[in-house]
Amino acid sequence: MDNFLTVIAIIIGLNAAICLYRAVVGPTTQDRLLGVNIVGTKTLVVVVLVTFILAENFFLDVAFVYALLLFVVTVAVARYLEAEGWKEAA
């Protein structure tokens, strides 16, 4: 089962590396934010898998704090860009 979980984690990590393409060359800022959000979610899943590969329970707390930080960062940057748009429209 450990080898299977390692293979799953490696596949998800490669997916995250491919998603970095959208975060680098995305034509708009919102595309970059979306790419960073996806990479963060995949990293969260990899951390959850590493918890059971290494049998270290404290990684789950790391995953939980990572989910909270990802949510706050995405909403904050989205609201910042939105406020800038209001200034343009006025």
Place this chain on the structure above:
Amino acid sequence: MSAARDIVAGALCCIGTFFFLVGTTGLLRMPDVFTRLHPSTKCDTLGACSVIVGMAVYSGWSWELCKLVVIACFLLLSSATCGHAIGRSALRRNIPYWRRQGKETGDGNGA
């Protein structure tokens, strides 16, 4: 009993990985930020929650099960909220929509 649990957890992990692949494909191939929001939020909710629920099945009745269920519920809420925030900021910045160009099929990267 343990073998059945492993099989269910492995099946859920495979389902989650499949939806991650689908989300990555949609994120790379969709032409617009509004259409890219669709596969990416699917990827978040369905893929990540499948893998996390699979790990909850694998861990059995323990304290980790409680934490994993909390993480999965939070991800269900936060992913939809993040998608909505990004879409609203794109709408208020007046980012142009993608239109089909003439009779040609789109090249997949035009915006």
